[in-house]
Amino acid sequence: xxxxxxxxxxxxxxxxxxxxxxxxxxxxxxxxxxxxxxxxxxxxxxxxxxxxxxxxxxxxxxxxxxxxxxxxxxxxxxxxxxxxxxxxxxxxxxxxxxxxxxxxxxxxxxxxxxxxxxxxxxxxxxxxxxxxxxxxxxxxxxxxxxxxxxxxxxxxxxxxxxxxxxxxxxxxxxxxxxxxxxxxxxxxxxxxxxxxxxxxxxxxxxxxxxxxxxxxxxxxxxxxxxxxxxxxxxxxxxxxxxxxxxxxxxxxxxxxxxxxxxxxxxxxxxxxxxxxxxxxxxxxxxxxxxxxxxxxxxxxxxxxxxxxxxxxxxxxxxxxxxxxxxxxxxxxxxxxxxxxxxxxxxxxxxxxxxxxxxxxxxxxxxxxxxxxxxxxx
Numbered sequence: 001x002x003x004x005x006x007x008x009x010x011x012x013x014x015x016x017x018x019x020x021x022x023x024x025x026x027x028x029x030x031x032x033x034x035x036x037x038x039x040x041x042x043x044x045x046x047x048x049x050x051x052x053x054x055x056x057x058x059x060x061x062x063x064x065x066x067x068x069x070x071x072x073x074x075x076x077x078x079x080x081x082x083x084x085x086x087x088x089x090x091x092x093x094x095x096x097x098x099x100x101x102x103x104x105x106x107x108x109x110x111x112x113x114x115x116x117x118x119x120x121x122x123x124x125x126x127x128x129x130x131x132x133x134x135x136x137x138x139x140x141x142x143x144x145x146x147x148x149x150x151x152x153x154x155x156x157x158x159x160x161x162x163x164x165x166x167x168x169x170x171x172x173x174x175x176x177x178x179x180x181x182x183x184x185x186x187x188x189x190x191x192x193x194x195x196x197x198x199x200x201x202x203x204x205x206x207x208x209x210x211x212x213x214x215x216x217x218x219x220x221x222x223x224x225x226x227x228x229x230x231x232x233x234x235x236x237x238x239x240x241x242x243x244x245x246x247x248x249x250x251x252x253x254x255x256x257x258x259x260x261x262x263x264x265x266x267x268x269x270x271x272x273x274x275x276x277x278x279x280x281x282x283x284x285x286x287x288x289x290x291x292x293x294x295x296x297x298x299x300x301x302x303x304x305x306x307x308x309x310x311x312x313x314x315x316x317x318x319x320x321x322x323x324x325x326x327x328x329x330x331x332x333x334x335x336x337x338x339x340x341x342x343x344x345x346x347x348x349x350x351x352x353x354x355x356x357x358x359x360x361x362x363x364x365x366x367x368x369x370x371x372x373x374x375x376x377x
Contacts, residue, residue, distance in 0.1 A: 005317040009368065012194040012295060015259060015359040020251030027244050037243030039250055046253040047189070047204055053182035055206045056213040059241035059249070060220055063168040063190030063203030067138070068095035069216050069239065070164045070186040070205060076101045076135045083123055083161070084138040085115040085147075086326040087344035091190075092138055092166050093327050104134060105328040105338035111286055113347060114147030115139045121155045123339045128159070137163045141170035141180050142324070143353075144196070144263075144294035145283060149175045149183055164188065168203070171196050172260040172292035181206050196259050196294050196358070197252035199245040260292045262358035266365065267293040270354060273369040274298070277376050279305060295356045297323060303349045310352055312375050318368055323351035 023039055032038065040059055047057040060066050076082055078100035084093050086105035096103045106123055109116040120137065127134055137156055139147050156163045165184025167173075173180045181187045184206075191202035205216045218224075223236025241249075252259075267282070274280045281299045285291055300306040306322065313320045325348050328338035355368060 006367075007317065009318040009355050009360070009364050010357060011319040011321055011353060011355050013357045013359060014193050014198045014200075015255075015357060017251055017255035019254050020248045023247030023250045024244055027247050032243045034243065036240065037246070039243045039246035040241055043241070043246040043249040043253070044204075046250060047206075050253065050256070051179045051181045051206065053178055054208050055182045055187075056208065056210050058205045058213045058216040058220065059246055060203045060205060060216070060239045061241055062201060062239070063166075063188050063192065064091040064095060065220070065237065065239040066188035066190075066203040066205040066216075067092065067164060067166065068098050069219055069237070070188060071095055071099055071101065071136060072219065073186065073212060073215055074136045074162050074164070080135040081127060081132050082136045082138060083120060083134045084327065085140045085142075085166075086328045086338060086340070087113060087324055087347065088140045088142060088166070088327065089168075089324055090327065090330065090332075091168070092140055093333065096138075101135070103327070103333065103336050105326070105333065105336060105340075107326070107328075107338070107340040108343045108347070109148065110343050112145050112147055112289070113142050113283060113344075114145065115152060116341065116343070117148055117151035117155055119339045119341060120152065121158075124155065124159050124161065126339075133159075134161055137161055138166055139163055139184070140166040140168075141173055143283075143297055144170050144173045144292040145285070146170065146173050146175045146180055146289050146291070148286075153183065162186070167206075168192075169195065169294045170292060172256060174290045176288045182208070186212060191249060191252075196263065196292055197249070197256055199241065199249040199252070202241050202245050202249065204241075259358040262360075263293045263296075263356055264291075266356050266358075266360060267296045269362075269365050270296050270298070270369065273365075274372060277373070279376055280372075293356070295353045297351055297353050299347070300350050300352065306350055306352050308375060309372055312371050313368065316367070316371055318355060318371070320355065321353045323347050323353060
């Protein structure tokens with residue numbers, strides 16, 4: 001039975017190139033199906049060369065696993081406090097709890113929508129006065145927009161608290177010409193199916209310290225000691241990326257510049273067509289900042305108008321999503337300590353992510369914009 005719905009337009013779907021299949025076929029041909037293999041080390045080199053700045057990469061099964069290992073490598077344990085950006089996906093915060101730590105949520109500033117340096121310092125001063133100096137800071141480049149690097153890292157340095165740089169959404173973004181993923185004490189990437197490039201599922205842990213990379217690899221492969229038999233002196237995890245998935249990643253790295261260009265062009269199209277409507281505003285790039293525009297996000301005047309747009313798109317088989325619901329408003333975290341200024345709650349209520357995949361065509365973009373224009377006119 002035929003449906004009356006038009007073609008489905010996804011928010012951010014995978015977009016394969018021409019080389020991924022050859023890397024995967026090579027893994028099958030050579031029987032490198034086990035977790036380790038030449039694609040894994042090759043993918044790590046590809047990431048290191050792309051990001052530069054002397055970064056070392058360990059490819060893992062997910063970005064969430066990378067945050068978990070990052071926090072463990074920074075010494076986070078039972079009842080330790082970790083300062084975490086509230087306006088983010090739950091995967092930024094969940095690993096704190098894996099280690100028995102306590103998340104302390106920090107609200108956003110309005111210029112990049114990321115962690116507020118002022119609230120961050122206020123929280124640190126407060127926690128130190130309470131005798132609970134935080135063990136780490138998780139700062140996120142939300143939707144590909146770099147956080148305030150200079151200000152946040154100045155706070156980190158002032159109080160000697162290391163930063164986990166969550167670049168899950170920011171591969172290809174940069175600040176002052178330096179690519180995201182190379183600013184934090186440890187950084188992470190995600191290659192989930194909706195990200196700017198994908199390995200189906202996967203992630204990476206990044207550090208300028210080669211020893212950190214090797215420790216991450218050790219922990220991610222069940223912390224097996226160097227012995228002829230199976231011997232373990234530490235608790236380990238099954239977090240290493242497989243050689244097959246890394247092959248997809250190698251092919252995806254070849255088209256990464258094209259994918260970034262396509263997503264930035266999506267943003268420019270939306271902005272050009274919709275900027276005449278006073279009800280719609282866009283997040284601009286602060287000076288020196290370059291966003292991969294992973295998702296194009298708009299702000300509307302109210303929750304009511306945001307929902308009208310979302311529902312109108314949904315009726316036409318077009319996926320859009322409200323901006324992330326802040327962690328301090330989530331049922332699982334609502335009783336955790338938080339330092340807020342109302343920015344992220346307001347963004348959640350008024351903001352919407354529009355379809356942003358690199359495989360959108362002009363017809364898709366025109367269709368989306370026509371629906372929004374007809375609603376607002």
